[in-house]
Amino acid sequence: MADIEEARKQFQRIDTNGDGFITSAEFKAALAQGGDWNVTEAVAEAIINSRDLNGDKLLSFDEFWTYLNK
Ligand SMILES: [Ca+2]
Ligand SMILES: [Ca+2]
Numbered sequence: 001m002a003d004i005e006e007a008r009k010q011f012q013r014i015d016t017n018g019d020g021f022i023t024s025a026e027f028k029a030a031l032a033q034g035g036d037w038n039v040t041e042a043v044a045e046a047i048i049n050s051r052d053l054n055g056d057k058l059l060s061f062d063e064f065w066t067y068l069n070k
Contacts, residue, residue: 002068011061021058024048 006016014030028044050061051067 002065004065007065007068008061011064020059022048022064023058027059 016026024045025045030042031039
């Protein structure tokens with residue numbers, strides 16, 4: 001079981017504009033910041049889509065949390 005406070009901090013770091021949703025662009029930027037420069041926007045989108053439960057192409061904290069607990 002992941003730590004929800006830690007997950008929230010991580011989520012907020014990725015959600016750079018603070019609207020409560022992670023877009024593929026934000027996710028790509030976060031991965032690049034972590035040193036993973038090979039991730040293209042298309043790859044980031046595919047990862048988001050695989051975690052996106054309601055199909056809005058955005059990752060909410062709930063979806064992020066669900067993913068962490070899988
Ligand atoms: Ca955002
Ligand atoms: Ca979603």
